[in-house]
Amino acid sequence: MATFFRNLQYFFASQDFSDGLRTTVGILTPALVCSLLGNLEMGMTLSLGAVGVSVTDTPGPVKHKRNGMLYGALFIFVTTLLTGFARLHPVALGVEITVLSFFFSMLLVYGARAGAVGTAALLLMILQMDKPLAPAQVLPNALLVLAGGLWYMALALAFFRVLPYRAAQQALGENIHAVADFLRIKAEFYRTTTNLDDDYRRLVAQQVTVSEKQDATREIMFKTRRLVQESTRTSRRLVLTFVDMVDLYDHITATYFDNAAIREKFGPTGILEEIAVVIERLADELDAISFAIQTNRTHRGTTDLTAQLEQLKTRIDALAVDEQVGNTLVLKKVLVSLRNLTQRVKDIVKYFHADATIPRVAQAANAREYARFVSPLRFSWEALRDNLTLSSSHFRHAARVMLACVFGLLVSKLFFTGHHSYWVLMTSTLMLKPSFSLTKQRNYQRILGTVVGGAIGIAVLLLLPTHPRVQFGLLVVFMLTAYSFQRRNYVVMVIFLTPYLLILFSFLGLAYFNVIEERVTDTAVGCAIALAASYLLFPNWESQQLRTYMRAVLQANMIYLQQIAQRLSGQPPSLTDYKLARKDVYISSANLGAAFQRMLSEPKSKQRHNSDVHRFVVLNHILSSNMATVAASLENGVPQHARDGLRPVKQALSALQRSAQQLEPAASVAVAPTPAAAPGPVALAPATLTADDRLLLDQLEFLQKVSSDIGRTTEQVLAEEEGNVSKKTPAMVGS
Numbered sequence: 001m002a003t004f005f006r007n008l009q010y011f012f013a014s015q016d017f018s019d020g021l022r023t024t025v026g027i028l029t030p031a032l033v034c035s036l037l038g039n040l041e042m043g044m045t046l047s048l049g050a051v052g053v054s055v056t057d058t059p060g061p062v063k064h065k066r067n068g069m070l071y072g073a074l075f076i077f078v079t080t081l082l083t084g085f086a087r088l089h090p091v092a093l094g095v096e097i098t099v100l101s102f103f104f105s106m107l108l109v110y111g112a113r114a115g116a117v118g119t120a121a122l123l124l125m126i127l128q129m130d131k132p133l134a135p136a137q138v139l140p141n142a143l144l145v146l147a148g149g150l151w152y153m154a155l156a157l158a159f160f161r162v163l164p165y166r167a168a169q170q171a172l173g174e175n176i177h178a179v180a181d182f183l184r185i186k187a188e189f190y191r192t193t194t195n196l197d198d199d200y201r202r203l204v205a206q207q208v209t210v211s212e213k214q215d216a217t218r219e220i221m222f223k224t225r226r227l228v229q230e231s232t233r234t235s236r237r238l239v240l241t242f243v244d245m246v247d248l249y250d251h252i253t254a255t256y257f258d259n260a261a262i263r264e265k266f267g268p269t270g271i272l273e274e275i276a277v278v279i280e281r282l283a284d285e286l287d288a289i290s291f292a293i294q295t296n297r298t299h300r301g302t303t304d305l306t307a308q309l310e311q312l313k314t315r316i317d318a319l320a321v322d323e324q325v326g327n328t329l330v331l332k333k334v335l336v337s338l339r340n341l342t343q344r345v346k347d348i349v350k351y352f353h354a355d356a357t358i359p360r361v362a363q364a365a366n367a368r369e370y371a372r373f374v375s376p377l378r379f380s381w382e383a384l385r386d387n388l389t390l391s392s393s394h395f396r397h398a399a400r401v402m403l404a405c406v407f408g409l410l411v412s413k414l415f416f417t418g419h420h421s422y423w424v425l426m427t428s429t430l431m432l433k434p435s436f437s438l439t440k441q442r443n444y445q446r447i448l449g450t451v452v453g454g455a456i457g458i459a460v461l462l463l464l465p466t467h468p469r470v471q472f473g474l475l476v477v478f479m480l481t482a483y484s485f486q487r488r489n490y491v492v493m494v495i496f497l498t499p500y501l502l503i504l505f506s507f508l509g510l511a512y513f514n515v516i517e518e519r520v521t522d523t524a525v526g527c528a529i530a531l532a533a534s535y536l537l538f539p540n541w542e543s544q545q546l547r548t549y550m551r552a553v554l555q556a557n558m559i560y561l562q563q564i565a566q567r568l569s570g571q572p573p574s575l576t577d578y579k580l581a582r583k584d585v586y587i588s589s590a591n592l593g594a595a596f597q598r599m600l601s602e603p604k605s606k607q608r609h610n611s612d613v614h615r616f617v618v619l620n621h622i623l624s625s626n627m628a629t630v631a632a633s634l635e636n637g638v639p640q641h642a643r644d645g646l647r648p649v650k651q652a653l654s655a656l657q658r659s660a661q662q663l664e665p666a667a668s669v670a671v672a673p674t675p676a677a678a679p680g681p682v683a684l685a686p687a688t689l690t691a692d693d694r695l696l697l698d699q700l701e702f703l704q705k706v707s708s709d710i711g712r713t714t715e716q717v718l719a720e721e722e723g724n725v726s727k728k729t730p731a732m733v734g735s
Helices: 002-012 015-036 040-055 062-086 090-110 112-128 135-162 166-188 196-222 233-254 259-269 271-294 306-320 329-350 360-371 381-386 393-414 422-431 436-463 468-484 490-507 512-536 546-568 575-599 610-633 640-663 691-728
Strands: none
Touching (some): 002 015, 015 166, 040 062, 040 135, 112 422, 135 166, 166 196, 166 271, 233 575, 233 610, 271 329, 393 422, 422 512, 468 490, 490 512, 546 575, 546 610, 546 691
């Protein structure tokens, strides 16, 4: 029960609920005010403009949000104006839908926010195409839509003006919460009752989530001038906490050991369960920090693991003298890692009590360094032109949307001529995603949510037919819930969006039984069109993209491994270069993991070498984790004998380079030459090596072994692809 209430509190403090509340107020206010003034129709038009601009109000820096909403307002104005005149002739309407659906879908070339602007314009085009307007009413109607959009934009910007740090706090809190969940999955590796393969699948999936949250937080942190250039207590605390959280996540990832061997050797002793409990308590502390940041409260630390860590040390020391157990060095390494992790968490907690000290003179330099961690936005016609080819996934997606819109228009006009026949076109347009797996998932969620939500809406209207105030109260609750879950859980959003619309149409005097029947039918038809278009029209199967993602992971790991080689040679790279290399590894690994998960949702006939790709994903995770472990062990200096590890590092780099070249023979995979060891004293004799020294050299040898395993797995993937090609190509018979 305590967990339930904590999750409930966390949700109400989250960015999703905050955005949902802002969207609800922004959309509902014009309709309510104008209704009280006796002009509900004008209020509905204003709210329609607010709906359009709210689509572009996605998380990010305030400057980007402002630009996105501004362009969204302008595009929906122009689209509403064109649609108002085009709808007067069916051919003109068809031409407009064909051209605009392709153009607005191509805006995805410029990123997700630009894609949201295109979606908003398409939504307004569809909602306006059946609105009966005389030519003289078209311009005033478009101006009202524009006014509604500008109203929402003003409300959103005022929110961020009053609470300038709120977006950063919420994004950082969600990032920490995602890392806490990642840490809990790591705890499962120490439990002998779980399946390691399942643990790895969950870990890779959560790694994708952490990467997304880190990117979102990084965008807000490092592209907001108030945070990276102003020296306020709040800004310094937020930036320092995020930087430390990235390092802490790196430390969590770096704590990799052979879990199968550890379970086999130490499982019967029961000590692994104690380790899992300590890790989970650390995850609970991170969740408490996350909640404090999101709610803008102080936090003094609720978890003291000193006693448990001492108890764990005592248990390990006792096992060390047990002849049946043998060497416990790996457990000691785990204990050291837990102590370091605990100290890092304590350091973050300190930011809640004392002002972080960042010299003002370093602020400008820090801002320049931080800017290297985010990708600049560039809008150019060249980028759009270069994607006007079938080899571009953006072009294929835009072509699918265009053809689906045209077909949906014909179907809605010829076979579904109800009051809301545009639902067919709207559903087919909004459900079409760049990949088949996402389209399939959204279609299923849309149909399920519509049916369940329709049942809820009918129940409310049947049970409360004479209670309009209660109905309106439920409408607001349904609306707020729907918009709060629009990014968190799409099926929940649709479940609450449907009864909200049914109650709204009931207030407008429409028969809600007819409305729900029409909505369910139109939704089913629209989803069928979207699914068919995604499967039949220029399909974009994930199995065809895997080579690109696999090669990107290999290249990122090579650059990361190069940082280790430079440290071993006595030429350490800059801290920023190291962190950039680490960031690229995490992002490329998350992209590959997400692509693999999407492929598993595609038809069986379109999937390729699932087990080999899963092994490739796991091996690269093991490789990057061990590289992080080695890098952490070299932070305090490089022992003289560690230069002996350059040989396996060079071999590992060569193996990764061969694999990358095999995945794309025509591409040049360049890796900077491994630096030669700096001159110095002769390496220590093996007999003089300490246990830690031997462990370091073993880890470097392990990097070479994992890189070789990656090479063999890559060859298996390619061999299977060649086998599939040979099966499809008939053999030539000599004459």
